[in-house]
Amino acid sequence: MAPHKHSSSAGGHPVGFSSGGKANGLYQPSSTAMAAAKKPNMQLIQADHELFLQAFEKPTQIYRFLRTRNLIAPIFLHRTLTYMSHRNSRNNAKRKTSKVDNLLFKVEKTRGEQDTQSLASNLQLTFTGFFHKAGKPSQDSENEQNSVSLEVLLVKVCHKKRKDVSCPVKQVPTGKKQVPLNPDTSSGGQAKPGSFPSLLVPSSEFEPSNSHMVKSYSLLFRVSRPGFPRTQINGLANGDSHHGRDFTEEAVNRKRRGSSVREEGETTFVAQMTVFDKNRRLQLLDGEYEVSMQEMEECPVSKKRATWETILDGKRLPPFESFSQGPTLQFTLRWTGDSPEHSTAPVAKPLATRNSETNQDTRPVTLRATPAPTVKESINTDTQTRREHILAEPRQKLRIFYQFQYNNNTRQQTEARDDLHCPWCTLNCRKLYSLLKHLKLSHSRFIFNYVPHPKGAKIEVSINECYDGSYAGNPQDIHSQPGFAFSRNGPVKRTAVTHVLVCRPRRTKPSLSEFLESEDGDREQPRTYISGHNRLYFHSDCCIPLRPQEMEVDSEDERDPDWLKEKTVKQIEEFTDVNEGEKEIMKLWNLHIMKRGFIADNQMNAACLAFAEHHGAHIVKHNLCRNFLLHLISMHDFNLISTLTIDQAMAQLRLLQNQTNKDREDEEDEEEEEDWETAVESQPELDPDHDPDPSEYRSCSDETNIVENGNHQHQQQQDEEEEEGGATGTGRMKQKLSTRGSVQV
Amino acid sequence: WAKSGIKYRDGMWRRRVKSEYMRLRQLKRLKKAEEVKNLFMSNRQKIEEQTNLLNSDWSKLRIQSIPLSTSSGPLSGKKMCTVEFGFPSFKPQAIAMRPLSTVAGIPFMYSWSPLQHNFMVEDETFLHNIPYMGDEVLEQDEAFLEELIDNYDGVHGDREGGFISDEIFKELVEALSQYSDHEEEEEDDAAATEAVGKKEEERVMRRTRDLSGSKKIPNEKIFTAIASMFPYKGTTEELKEKYRDLLEPPSPVKLPPLCTPNLDGPFAKSVQREQSLHSFHTLFCRRCFKYDCFLHPFHATPNVYKRKTKEIRMETEPCGVDCFLLQVYQNMLRSQRSRRRRRQQRPTSSSCPGPSGSTEESKEGDSDHETTSSSEGNSRCQTPTKLRPGDDDGEQQACCVVQWSGAEESLFRVLHGTYFNNFCSIARLIGTKNCKEVYEFAVNEALIHRVPLEDGGISPQKKKRKHRALSSVAPDNSSNQVYNYQPCDHPDHPCDSSCPCVMTQNFCEKFCQCEHECQNRFPGCRCKTQCNTKQCPCYLAVRECDPDLCMTCGAADHWDSKVVSCKNCSIQRGLKKHLLLAPSDVAGWGTFIKEPVQKNEFISEYCGELISQDEADRRGRIYDKYMSSFLFNLNNDFVVDATRKGNKIRFANHSVNPNCYAKVVMVNGDHRIGIFAKRAILQGEELFFDYRYSQADALKYVGIEREVDMT
Numbered sequence A: 001m002a003p004h005k006h007s008s009s010a011g012g013h014p015v016g017f018s019s020g021g022k023a024n025g026l027y028q029p030s031s032t033a034m035a036a037a038k039k040p041n042m043q044l045i046q047a048d049h050e051l052f053l054q055a056f057e058k059p060t061q062i063y064r065f066l067r068t069r070n071l072i073a074p075i076f077l078h079r080t081l082t083y084m085s086h087r088n089s090r091n092n093a094k095r096k097t098s099k100v101d102n103l104l105f106k107v108e109k110t111r112g113e114q115d116t117q118s119l120a121s122n123l124q125l126t127f128t129g130f131f132h133k134a135g136k137p138s139q140d141s142e143n144e145q146n147s148v149s150l151e152v153l154l155v156k157v158c159h160k161k162r163k164d165v166s167c168p169v170k171q172v173p174t175g176k177k178q179v180p181l182n183p184d185t186s187s188g189g190q191a192k193p194g195s196f197p198s199l200l201v202p203s204s205e206f207e208p209s210n211s212h213m214v215k216s217y218s219l220l221f222r223v224s225r226p227g228f229p230r231t232q233i234n235g236l237a238n239g240d241s242h243h244g245r246d247f248t249e250e251a252v253n254r255k256r257r258g259s260s261v262r263e264e265g266e267t268t269f270v271a272q273m274t275v276f277d278k279n280r281r282l283q284l285l286d287g288e289y290e291v292s293m294q295e296m297e298e299c300p301v302s303k304k305r306a307t308w309e310t311i312l313d314g315k316r317l318p319p320f321e322s323f324s325q326g327p328t329l330q331f332t333l334r335w336t337g338d339s340p341e342h343s344t345a346p347v348a349k350p351l352a353t354r355n356s357e358t359n360q361d362t363r364p365v366t367l368r369a370t371p372a373p374t375v376k377e378s379i380n381t382d383t384q385t386r387r388e389h390i391l392a393e394p395r396q397k398l399r400i401f402y403q404f405q406y407n408n409n410t411r412q413q414t415e416a417r418d419d420l421h422c423p424w425c426t427l428n429c430r431k432l433y434s435l436l437k438h439l440k441l442s443h444s445r446f447i448f449n450y451v452p453h454p455k456g457a458k459i460e461v462s463i464n465e466c467y468d469g470s471y472a473g474n475p476q477d478i479h480s481q482p483g484f485a486f487s488r489n490g491p492v493k494r495t496a497v498t499h500v501l502v503c504r505p506r507r508t509k510p511s512l513s514e515f516l517e518s519e520d521g522d523r524e525q526p527r528t529y530i531s532g533h534n535r536l537y538f539h540s541d542c543c544i545p546l547r548p549q550e551m552e553v554d555s556e557d558e559r560d561p562d563w564l565k566e567k568t569v570k571q572i573e574e575f576t577d578v579n580e581g582e583k584e585i586m587k588l589w590n591l592h593i594m595k596r597g598f599i600a601d602n603q604m605n606a607a608c609l610a611f612a613e614h615h616g617a618h619i620v621k622h623n624l625c626r627n628f629l630l631h632l633i634s635m636h637d638f639n640l641i642s643t644l645t646i647d648q649a650m651a652q653l654r655l656l657q658n659q660t661n662k663d664r665e666d667e668e669d670e671e672e673e674e675d676w677e678t679a680v681e682s683q684p685e686l687d688p689d690h691d692p693d694p695s696e697y698r699s700c701s702d703e704t705n706i707v708e709n710g711n712h713q714h715q716q717q718q719d720e721e722e723e724e725g726g727a728t729g730t731g732r733m734k735q736k737l738s739t740r741g742s743v744q745v
Numbered sequence B: 001w002a003k004s005g006i007k008y009r010d011g012m013w014r015r016r017v018k019s020e021y022m023r024l025r026q027l028k029r030l031k032k033a034e035e036v037k038n039l040f041m042s043n044r045q046k047i048e049e050q051t052n053l054l055n056s057d058w059s060k061l062r063i064q065s066i067p068l069s070t071s072s073g074p075l076s077g078k079k080m081c082t083v084e085f086g087f088p089s090f091k092p093q094a095i096a097m098r099p100l101s102t103v104a105g106i107p108f109m110y111s112w113s114p115l116q117h118n119f120m121v122e123d124e125t126f127l128h129n130i131p132y133m134g135d136e137v138l139e140q141d142e143a144f145l146e147e148l149i150d151n152y153d154g155v156h157g158d159r160e161g162g163f164i165s166d167e168i169f170k171e172l173v174e175a176l177s178q179y180s181d182h183e184e185e186e187e188d189d190a191a192a193t194e195a196v197g198k199k200e201e202e203r204v205m206r207r208t209r210d211l212s213g214s215k216k217i218p219n220e221k222i223f224t225a226i227a228s229m230f231p232y233k234g235t236t237e238e239l240k241e242k243y244r245d246l247l248e249p250p251s252p253v254k255l256p257p258l259c260t261p262n263l264d265g266p267f268a269k270s271v272q273r274e275q276s277l278h279s280f281h282t283l284f285c286r287r288c289f290k291y292d293c294f295l296h297p298f299h300a301t302p303n304v305y306k307r308k309t310k311e312i313r314m315e316t317e318p319c320g321v322d323c324f325l326l327q328v329y330q331n332m333l334r335s336q337r338s339r340r341r342r343r344q345q346r347p348t349s350s351s352c353p354g355p356s357g358s359t360e361e362s363k364e365g366d367s368d369h370e371t372t373s374s375s376e377g378n379s380r381c382q383t384p385t386k387l388r389p390g391d392d393d394g395e396q397q398a399c400c401v402v403q404w405s406g407a408e409e410s411l412f413r414v415l416h417g418t419y420f421n422n423f424c425s426i427a428r429l430i431g432t433k434n435c436k437e438v439y440e441f442a443v444n445e446a447l448i449h450r451v452p453l454e455d456g457g458i459s460p461q462k463k464k465r466k467h468r469a470l471s472s473v474a475p476d477n478s479s480n481q482v483y484n485y486q487p488c489d490h491p492d493h494p495c496d497s498s499c500p501c502v503m504t505q506n507f508c509e510k511f512c513q514c515e516h517e518c519q520n521r522f523p524g525c526r527c528k529t530q531c532n533t534k535q536c537p538c539y540l541a542v543r544e545c546d547p548d549l550c551m552t553c554g555a556a557d558h559w560d561s562k563v564v565s566c567k568n569c570s571i572q573r574g575l576k577k578h579l580l581l582a583p584s585d586v587a588g589w590g591t592f593i594k595e596p597v598q599k600n601e602f603i604s605e606y607c608g609e610l611i612s613q614d615e616a617d618r619r620g621r622i623y624d625k626y627m628s629s630f631l632f633n634l635n636n637d638f639v640v641d642a643t644r645k646g647n648k649i650r651f652a653n654h655s656v657n658p659n660c661y662a663k664v665v666m667v668n669g670d671h672r673i674g675i676f677a678k679r680a681i682l683q684g685e686e687l688f689f690d691y692r693y694s695q696a697d698a699l700k701y702v703g704i705e706r707e708v709d710m711t
Helices: A032-036 A042-072 A082-087 A093-097 A100-118 A231-241 A321-325 A351-369 A377-395 A432-442 A475-480 A562-573 A580-596 A601-621 A625-637 A643-671 A676-681 A694-710 A713-724 A726-740 B002-060 B139-151 B158-162 B166-188 B198-212 B220-229 B236-247 B273-283 B324-334 B336-350 B368-373 B391-399 B406-419 B423-430 B435-447 B613-626 B703-710
Strands: A122-131 A147-158 A169-180 A198-201 A214-226 A266-276 A287-292 A328-336 A399-406 A411-417 A446-453 A456-463 B080-083 B093-096 B579-583 B589-593 B602-605 B609-612 B631-633 B638-641 B660-667 B670-677
Touching: A042 A399, A042 A411, A042 A456, A082 A432, A122 A147, A122 A169, A122 A214, A147 A198, A169 A198, A266 A287, A432 A446, A432 A456, A562 A580, A580 A601, A580 A625, A580 B273, A601 A625, A601 A643, A625 A643, A625 B273, A625 B406, A643 B406, A643 B423, B002 B166, B002 B220, B139 B613, B166 B220, B166 B236, B220 B236, B273 B406, B324 B423, B324 B435, B406 B423, B406 B435, B423 B435, B609 B613, B613 B631, B613 B638
Parallel strands: A399 A456
Antiparallel strands: A122 A198, A122 A328, A147 A169, A147 A214, A214 A266, A287 A328, A399 A411, A446 A456, B080 B093, B579 B589, B602 B670, B609 B638, B631 B638, B660 B670
16 A cells, blocks of 8 residues: 555545544534434533444544554555455556566666666766747747756755754755757757756765765756746646656655745746655666756745645546646756666666656655645645545545444444545545445454445444454464564564465455345354464463474374383382392383383284384393393283294394394404403303303303493492392392381381 | 489480480481482473573574664654763663563463373372462461361371481480480499590490490480380380381391392392292283383282183204204103103193182282192193202203203293293293203203292282272162273182172273183174264273274274274374364363364373372362362272373363263273364364263352352
């Protein structure tokens, strides 16, 4: 949505609650209550008004705030909405003809141009001529009148300092030139480029210089034409220049306070163009320009009454009258030399396409840049009404009556408008259907019902009691962007919660009937397509918000949470009459079962084999093979596994054992000298073909334990016990037993 | 003078007892505080590590930066904050105010532990802490607290004032005996100076006492004094006895280790099969397949189970050129003697004693004798008794030179009980002996005649915690009452009216000790469909399909996939829906569902602590006060309490118009609570179920409804 500026008097106000009706466009309180009780008492009216305010004030305030916010930082553009398609000036017609090959061509072209442009620095102005219908043609070459004197000033608007009332302005004269009046352009190549008067504004002028920080630069053209009757151009300049925006926005009437009428019979025309706006953006690109000039007004206009015009984008194409009639100044603008600012400047586009793109952006800026942009007030209001008139005319005075229902729909007030602007956000919907759709979708705090009316339309407005004020946006935003409130400069890209929506809802033909009040009460509202997850979820263990990428993982729902694993290990460790080997196998097995979640007897064969597969290495490493065998036998005793499984599992283990033994032997060769323990340990203790005598076997396993001390905590504990001998082990156990009982007699 | 002296003495002793006792307690407290501090610190460290881990994870994530407004931005709506100083030398400083956007608070939540399966806990007879009810304790609350404390045996740590543990008692006596020693001396030598060298003396005393090792029972006065200070601890004599008892253990006579040595360790001993397997047998839960499971307090030992198949097959082919079978064959040909030996061995293996009278659960510390004798059906070989390695040395040396370690011998006996005379397999499993050696060892073992066992001597109880006895099942069951299932075990008679399963109107399960052909056994279903209609006998009986009984519906396969054709096995497989936690639209937290579900689909199991009804009563009182309860009646014996442990469904709120319903289902012998969809539920919907159907007085906890109810 383009930023629309409204003067307070321009009728752009939404429903005027407090201020009452304005003369233009608002048919104020033709309310039924008022009509009935004109004389009874003012109190009743007051009370009624109070009720009315009560009902509508809050939501209206909210929508007005939102309107302003949307102007500053639009979340979406109205023109992209289906029902507002007429606001979209672009079409996709070009797409059909576009070819991929053209892309490269285009890029290359722009590249080349940019290269040349980057060299530019100084602003060179070559004036082709000053055109004014009222003037005489330039054939009369001898006549002194065939040229006018042009003065070009560079206006620098500086930042306001504390004491300044208004922005200080500096004017730097760049030169005076004689410009041909109404030259004959039809005979194109007649004049060589060099022959035209030209001016050069050095780049240094655009660099920040003295104490005042320059906000913006603009060029002020001042043409003095001697002996010209001014009345002839007066109305023209005022009336139509409002719409003469498509060329350069600077064509608005302006008057500098300082300027004055030169001499009798000499008229001065002025025009101003912004070179750099306050954001240091280059506004003037290389190209040919034709500036519509304004005659200087004498009467000083007070600043307060200054106003400007709503731009009805594209609604009424401005007439080119001003250009056909003048007064206009034609010149060619060129940046030469190298300058830091312009390298990035885009290429000038053809005149016709420039308007829609830039003028709205820069307009407020330029207005601000000029110290006293003034339009004669009387003329302004004049044009205003005139415009309104024109606007309403083609629509046959479509009048919209807003009927506000409140106090449980017992009271109502009616207001009428002549245009199709939304009363809350002043958006020009330009079609009744669009207006209704907009109201319905954007202002859902109200309920709107459409009632056909001979003069146009009646819209019943009531408060939507069912309005869900909860945050409907992405719930992640609230938490994932704990940024600063009100700190947004513009639209912020949100955390994406991506849904693939394959949905082609039946799109009914737009018809006004869809806004009629439905008889059967609440019609089934179409379900939201992305149902459900419109809230922020939390992790159940820590209450931290769930980030969108974590949505798919069902965390905290595992079968074996850490605490449970620890618990089972601890619980087994607590036993005093279970030996370390047994404990170790039991712990391993429990964790295995918990992880896999076995539930059936017939899973046990597979479970044991999987256990051997996954924990085999650990079992071999920690010398638990026999305990594992005991476990298997026990499982077999419980009738859960077959002997075949025992054989298979043990075979797997033996395989691992042989491997590790082999590895150890290999290592042993290298580490023989430094570690005698490994040497002893690496005896193939469980080699089936080997018959170790018991004493040797004993010592060997003893060594194993010592070596593996560091590997496992429990193992370590066991080993400590074992090193101390069985006696100490019982000592520890005893301690446990004694703490259990107490002197309870 | 003498009398007053005695009185003085008594008073002095009492004072000594008191001061010593206080000192000891102070020490204890300090020690305890130190322990707690250490634990706390280690916990902190753990947390820190975890936090660092998480932080490093986070730092790796790509997080969208927050666009901050630059100073060039519109200054509208921005306030400047300035700091001004009284001193002129400091310039006032100003910065744009950046208000943070408000973040909605989240509801209150007590911490809880996640769980996907019920967890049985014992009754708490001690109140762990006095519940905190807010800062201002109202009058009625105080009354409530008193009443609450009456329900318990006491409050944790409350009795500290008069509490003497064995340890403190012993230390107290020892500390006091120093005085007494001193006093004796004093009496001997009345002129002994108190100030000089008292400490020295004491130290000497102590040293001598320590050196002497066995010490005399201290002065009687000490016990008298203690007895007068702590009258409920018993008389002087009793205390003396107690002290003597306490002195006993450190004496050189040590109790034998309660556990069998590690078979993989260096001290493995040659023990009985039952001894080797004792831990595995007693701790293994046949229902959870885990050791010392969280759910079932009693684990039946396996020997009482009947073996389904007699899968023991004799190896017919020799395993190698040195196989014992070849040798046996030769021996058979060669000598009659060896054949006789074999025959002698056979009878031992096959002839098993008749059915034992009572097969108690191993809890009772059944003797080896009993356990083995009960293995009648398995035709398990009665393993010969304990062999001291030294005993059979001579004999072994006689036939072969092979040395058998204790571990190997134990292992052999274990395997022999399973593989019988399949010596090739046994040898393979033992690994260190070949089958010939095994065979010879077996022959030797069989020859050695049995040594009677000492009862209970080798069968220590696996008991680290006292298990609460099950609340006795009242037989006056009306039909709507559901009792907890406990595997029945009455070997001498079939499941008739005296069978606990029959009495509680439960089916016999695969865990029962009764015959497979038992009339009370549930046969399972033979459905080929989804088992979600009453056509399915399992569904009709509010049971989930048993993967070991229902072989056709799919409950017994598709282990690796989430899609099972049988829809009646969701709880056991944990096929829960993805649930999400968010502030509820109703009250507090709520449970939300991630994906849409259809009517009657399983959503989640309501998990928690399994507590007895008594315990639930006690806890319920506190929960009532808090106005928040996670109690859920499971059956007549147990209640599921999701307060401390649970899963996300615990946050589902109550509604009279719910979208879910709860159903207690028998799942492989356990009652479990399933939450199912009452209607089709869309994704993101909050889940509700009607507490009233499951919780007797759930209305208490739903404030609004209660008010409505009362008016």
